[in-house]
Amino acid sequence: MQISAAVARKNGAPFTIEQLELDALRHNEVRVRMVATGICHTDTLVRDGIYPTPLPAVLGHEGAGVVEEVGDSVVSVVPGDHVVLAAAYCGHCKRCRNGQMAYCENLMAADFGGRRLDGATALSKDGEAISSHFFGQSSFATYANVVEESIVRVDKDVPLEHLGPLGCGINTGAGTVLNELQPEIGSSLVVFGTGAVGCAAVMAARVADCATIVAIDIHDSRLELARELGATHVINSKMENVAERLREITAGAGVDYVVDTTGIPALLRQAADALGVRGTVALVGAAKPGTEVSFEIGASLVKGWTFKTVVQGSSVPQVFIPRLIQLWKEGRFPFEKLVNDYALDDINQGFEDSKSGKTIKPVIVF
Incomplete structure (x- = not known):
């Protein structure tokens, strides 16, 4: 046809x-x-x-x-x-x-x-x-x-x-939080990049009852929307020092979870450095094959932190997508x-x- x-x-x-x-x-x-x-x-x-x-x-x-x-x-x-x-x-x-x-x-x-x-x-x-x-x-x-x-x-x-x-995009962001990271009630979660994937992660973090949800981007309009969707704090990385702001927001304890949607090595390093003890960085942003990033492994060894890559929110689409639709019907997504x-x-x-x-x-x- x-x-x-x-x-x-x-x-x-x-x-x-x-x-x-x-x-x-x-x-x-x-x-x-x-x-x-x-x-x-x-x-x-x-x-x-x-x-x-x-x-x-x-x-x-x-x-x-x-x-x-x-x-x-x-x-x-x-x-x-x-x-x-x-x-x-x-x-x-x-x-x-x-x-x-x-x-x-x-x-x-x-x-x-x-x-x-x-x-x-x-x-x-x-x-x-x-x-x-x-x-x-x-x-x-x-x-x-x-x-x-x-x-x-x-x-x-x-x-x-x-x-x-x-x-794809919304499934990836929400699934990374709800399926893969499964943050505890009251935990802290940071999202680097508030496009569709990042905004979905913000909404999912609110569904998961994270107490601190930080959205980081270079576009104020996106940050305003992220706050409307559930972010408790926003950081414009062009205008503010990300490391200092995250230390301030977490009172020096570091972040429990980070979702990076950018795939930019410098931001991944910032994400890892911002982690608290037993923190986790989840990379969902696609980068060019061969892209590498360096992490500090001396002083950070005692944190017991985790870096992981996540594909499609670790979802079974036929199970997870109807769940997202149900959350939407309830006004929560x-x-x-x-x-x-x-x-x-x-x-x-x-x-x-x-x-x-x-x-x-x-x-x-x-």
Whole structure:
């Protein structure tokens, strides 16, 4: 069938809106009519050649839509169901079998390979192969053939237009706090970077009843929103000394937990230095492969501190995303405050507004 899609053709170049051919549904796939899809920093990393998906490609991995057709082995949804699309996983490796889908041993092939497991792509144009199945979905398109592992069925009474970001960015920030760090009631948590992932971490920290929630960014507008979402303190790192402010806020005891969404080595070092005894730094920000960071390991040895990397909030999407929706229904997770809508034709403007900080979470609405 003919679909409209945003195609990444060259590293660093703008997306082009094109008419493509979507092939026949496979037995393990679900055809989804997209209602909306979020724009995420990972899309930028692939477009710019930092991550390895072959171009030309249809990216997009925060889709939300309506099921139109299902393959003959699909059991989790039926036509007419409303769905959110999350990251793909193989379902059969050791990590998947242990319920650790975010750490699937075949993650790179499932999410970044641009092909089905048999090497076929679902998309083409005049005989030219276009990479598909980005994160199992390639949702910068009006329709997609999506692997069942990426499908999360949601209640029909929830507006689909803004659910897409739950599939990656918001899932990552909230899941890092609620699934991975699991902060104690009354603990302190600091978030470096208050984009969509960071704001989700702030909201999750409030859900977890952290007593001290510190948001750090260079944009005052984002810090104001972070305070509205639950931050007890905010720090503009361009205007203030982060180390001194954190010592002041914690009365010299240091921080219990840090979520770093930036992947910037200098900030990770600041985060580690700010920890208290038995503190933990969780890195969720994507950096260029080969990026390194140095930590002090002499005086800090006696702290017994932890550094860990976290993927997709250590979530099982089919379990965690409905929990986030329930929190939203209760008014405890107002993620819609992060979202601005864009048309598919305006996708490049959405990327620019995200980069500049004007928009926290751009969402393409079809």
